[in-house]
Amino acid sequence: xxxxxxxxxxxxxxxxxxxxxxxxxxxxxxxxxxxxxxxxxxxxxxxxxxxxxxxxxxxxxxxxxxxxxxxxxxxxxxxxxxxxxxxxxxxxxxxxxxxxxxxxxxxxxxxxxxxxxxxxxxxxxxxxxxxxxxxxxxxxxxxxxxxxxxxxxxxxxxxxxx
Ligand code: HEM
Numbered sequence: 001x002x003x004x005x006x007x008x009x010x011x012x013x014x015x016x017x018x019x020x021x022x023x024x025x026x027x028x029x030x031x032x033x034x035x036x037x038x039x040x041x042x043x044x045x046x047x048x049x050x051x052x053x054x055x056x057x058x059x060x061x062x063x064x065x066x067x068x069x070x071x072x073x074x075x076x077x078x079x080x081x082x083x084x085x086x087x088x089x090x091x092x093x094x095x096x097x098x099x100x101x102x103x104x105x106x107x108x109x110x111x112x113x114x115x116x117x118x119x120x121x122x123x124x125x126x127x128x129x130x131x132x133x134x135x136x137x138x139x140x141x142x143x144x145x146x147x148x149x150x151x152x153x154x155x156x157x158x159x160x161x162x
Contacts, residue, residue: 003073010066014151016059018144020052025141028052029134045116053112060104067094080154086162090154096147100140107136 028049035041071077071094078084080091111129114121121129156162 003070006066006070006073010063010070013059013062013066016055017063018148020056020059021137021140021144023052024056024137029137049112049116050118053109053116057104057109060101064097064101067097086157087154089150089157089162093147093150093154096143096150100143100147103136103140108133108140111136 028044032041032044035044068077071080071090076087076090079087080094083091111133113119114126114129115133153162
């Protein structure tokens with residue numbers, strides 16, 4: 001029963017995380033560029049981006065923890081992460097998700113704090129931070145495609161379809 005609930009939390013958190021990732025890449029980044037051009041960016045950077053980032057980074061943590069809990073409770077944590085037999089599908093998805101979590105907390109969030117002025121930074125530091133955060137975010141968008149493929153294929157492997 002707790003596995004069922006945990007799996008459900010994992011999926012909800014994953015949708016929240018990756019949904020916001022796609023929002024950043026497909027909506028906010030191009031939207032902000034247009035808003036900067038006509039001087040209307042301030043509202044987005046002050047009211048929207050910090051809220052979106054809050055949900056984004058914590059949804060990433062909940063996704064990872066609930067995924068890891070599932071594997072641990074099922075007794076397949078090690079097998080998944082060392083890509084053993086049928087656990088390899090989920091394992092690849094879990095590895096990709098782990099790299100994505102690293103990108104969120106080590107590359108995207110600390111650099112976004114500089115860009116949004118939540119910590120002090122010079123204009124030059126801000127420009128560099130924006131570039132690093134953007135590249136990490138683009139990387140995560142690309143990684144999300146195989147990650148989701150292996151995550152759903154891993155589920156099918158569990159019921160013996162692969
Ligand atoms: C990167 C973000 C992630 C997203 C968006 C995500 C999404 C999903 C989805 C949609 C499912 C359901 C698949 C289906 O029903 O066909 C799932 C299942 C699962 N995920 Fe993830 N996941 C992510 C990361 C992770 C990580 C990092 C781990 C492990 C540390 C993990 C472990 C699992 C497990 C154990 C299942 C259940 C598999 C089964 O029922 O056989 N996930 N995930």
